[in-house]
Amino acid sequence: MSFISYRFRHLAAASLLALAVPALSPSVPSFVSPALAADTPARGGTMNIIVQPEPPMLQLGLNQQGPTQTVAGKIYQGLLTYDEKLDPLPSLAKSWTVSEDGLTYTFKLHENVKWHDGKPFTSKDVIFSTTKFLPEVHSRARANFARCESITAPDDNTVVFKLKEPFPAFIRAFEVASAPIIPAHLYEGTDYRNNPANATPIGTGPFKLKEWVKGSYIHLVRNEDYYKPGLPYLDNIYFRVIPDAASRALALESGQVDQSQYNDIEPFDVARLKEVKSLNFTTKGYEFIAPVSWLEINHRVKPLDDKRFRQAIMYAIDREFIRDKIWFGLGKVASGPFNSSTKHFDSSIVPYAKNVDKAKALLDEMGLKPDAKGVRATVKLMPMPYGETWQRLGEYLKQSLKQVGINVVLESTDVAGWVQRVSNWDYEITTNFTYQYGDPALGVSRTYVSDNIRKGVMFSNTMGYSNPKVDELFTAAAKENDAAKRQAMYSEVQKILVDDVPVVWLLEMQFPTFVSKKFNNVITTGVGVNESYDSVYLSKP
C-alpha cells in the first residue's frame, strides 16, 4: 500500500469516528473522501487478534495487564478516550466542561446506555466506580480520585467531580484502563476481588464476553443493545492465545490471525512482516501509554550514586545503535524523562550522544583509574526478563561499557524474581520502562519524586533518587492551572533531570501493530488497540 492511500484510509478512519459519535473534539477532521464513499462500512465479519500472554482475568478494574486491557477495552468503557494528541474524546461521557478555576469537572453521560445484562447504566455506576470500587482496588485510580473533594450526581446523566486543588492532568484520568466504569448493581457491597461476577465481566462496551476457553481463545460477540445506533460492525472478535513468538509471526503471515500488538512480534521479525502484502504496519496508537525505556540505577550503591558516573554511562553507549540493531529500528532515542508524545515535552533538549572520551574524562575526574586489566569499576546488570531483546541489550551494554573501563556482570532472573529484587532495592543496574499515561503528573513524576521512594513497591522511585528542586517543580506544576507557567516548570525539571541522569534513558519505545488490510478503522486514537473497536469494519471481498 502506498503512503498516499495509507493517509487516506487514516483520514477516513478519523472521519468515520467523528460521524459515529457526536463530534465534540475539534482535533478530529470531518473530511470524507468521495473516493472512499463506495467502501461504506457494513455489518458483519470476524476478527482474530493475538492475545499474549493470556490475561489472568478480564475484570479491568481489578487487573490492568496489557493483554487484559486489549481484550477488556472492548467490554468495559471509561468516560473518555483520547486522540493521538491526547486530547479527550467522548466515550461514556458525551460532553464535559471544566470550570475556569480548574476545580470542577462536569460530565454529561450518554443516555439509554445498558449494561450487558440489560440493566440501565446511570451516574450511580460512575459514582460507585470512582468513589468506592476503583479507590479500593486500582492503584492509579486511587491516587487520581483521592484528589477529589466530592464526586456527586445531580441527575442520572450528570457527574460532577470537585477537586481539592487544581490538577490539570485530571482530564486524562478517564481512559478505559485508568478508570473503567464498573456496574454498581453487581459489585456494590460485595468483596470485590472474590465476587463471582469477575468470571463473567459485564460492561457497557460494544462487545460482550461469550466464551473463554482457557489456553486457547477468548470469544467476544457483538453487543446488540449498544447505545450507538448501527454499531459495532463486527459480529465476533476472537482473541487467540499463541504462546510462541515465531508461531505468532507465522500465524500473521498465513492470515490465521488479523492483528498483533505490543510485544507479540519480536523486533527481528518486524522487517520481514512489513513486506507481507496482506498486512498494514503502524506504530501509532501507543501515544497514551508512551513508554520510555531506561537503565534503572540504584543510587544506594557506589559509584552509581555519583552523577558523573551515570553521565559517563550515557556517553559510553550508542543509543542509535541500540535502536537500529537491537530494536531493528523501532523507537526514538529519548532525549530525557518525557516521551515526545507526552504533554509538556520540551523539544529543545538535546539528547546525549555517544562520546567515549567524555565518558573516560568523567570517570578520571571521579578518580576511577583503570587497573592493570583496564577495569575502573565493576557493576552488576540484571536485564528485565521480558524477552530476548532485553537480553541482547544487556550483552551490548556489557561490551560498550567495557570500552570505557566499566566491567559489567550480567545477572539473570524471571519476572517474579525481578520484581522482588527491584522493588526491594536489591539490584545495581536493571532495565525498565514505564507508561506515561499522557501527562507528566500521571506517569512521569512518580519515577523521580522522593516521596515515592517506597520499598516493596514496583514502578516507584526504586533508584532512591532525591532532588528537592525536582520534587518542588513536579508538585507545583501538577497544580498549576496556567498552561504557560506549567510548561515553564516542566521544562525546567526536564533540564535538571537530564543533567542529573537519575536513570539512563534509552528509547521512546515503539510497538509494532500489524493489522490485516481487510479491516478498516482499527487504529484511530491514542489508545490504539485497547479501544472499543466499535467502528472497525471488514472491507467487502
Added chain:
Amino acid sequence: MAGLVPFLAGRMVKAVVILFAIVVLNFLLVHAAPGDPAMVMAGEAGAADAKFVEQLREQFGLNKPLHEQLMTYVGTVAQGDLGFSYRQQRPVWDLIADRLPATLMLTLSAFVVALVGGILLGTLAAINSGKWSDSAITVVALLAYATPIYWVGLMLILLFSVSLGWLPAFGFETVGAGLTGLDRLGDILAHLVLPVFTLGLFYMAVYARMTRASILEVRDMDFVKTARAKGLRESRIVFGHILRNAILPVITVAGVQGGHLIGGSILVETVFAWPGIGRLAFDAVLQRDYQVLLGIFFFSSVMVIVFNILTDLIYTLVDPRIEVAK
C-alpha cells in the same frame, strides 16, 4: 502371579509415603523461588502501590507463616482437593481437568506413534545391519534425536501450513467454525497431526536406537541359533524370539516416558499453541501460581507411580522369568 496382591499392597503403602514427601518437598521448593504471585501481578500491572500488593497477599493467603500455609495445603490435598488458583479464580482441579483431554490426546498419540514406529524401525535397522537401510534409519534417528524439538515444529509449520497449506498450524480446533460430530473430530485430528509428529519424532528416535542396539546384542545368542536350527520362519524368529527378549530395556524407558504423559510437553504445546498441561505448568512457574504448580506436580507424581507399577507388571508378562517382588 501369586504375589500380585501383596505386591500391590506394598507398593501402595510406599506410594503414600512418597507422595507425602513429594508434596512437602514441592511446597518448600516452589516457595523458595524469589518473588510471589502478588509481586508478579504488581509487576504486570505496570503501576502499583503498597496497598495493592498487600491486598493480593491477603487474598492469596500469603500473609500467613509458611508452616501454616504448608499445613493448610497438606490438609486440603489429603481431602482430595488440589486447592484454588487465585490468579485464575478457579479451582486447580478444574484447570487441570480442562487441559487434560488435550494433553492426553497429544501425548498418548505421540507415545503410540513413537513406540510402534521406533520398535519397527529399530528392528528393521537391526536385521539389515550394515546395509543402506540400516544406515539411513540410524542417521535419521540420530538427526531426529539431536534436533531441537521446537525447531522441528516450526519447520513443519512452515512447510505444511504456510507453504503447502495442507494442515492447520495452531490450536486444538478451528475456532468459531461451529463444527460438530465427525466434522469436529476430523478437524481436531488435522490439528493433531503436526504436534504429534513433532513430539513423536524425538521419542521414536530414542526407541529406534535402543531397539536396534538391543536386538544386535540378542540376535547372536544361543537360543536364536537353536531357533534357526529348528528351521523356524525368519519373521517368527525376529518377533517371537529376538524382539521379545530385546524389548525389555525399551519397556523400561517407555515406562518412564509414560509417567510423563500427563505433564504434557511444554515446548510442543508452546510452538503449536496447544492448550495442554505443559503450558499451564510453565505459566504457573513464571506467575508463581503456587497452587496450580503444586497441583500439577502432585497429579503427575501419581501418574509416575502408577506407570512404574504398570511397567513392573508388564515385565512379568513379556518375560515370565521375572517375578514381582514382595
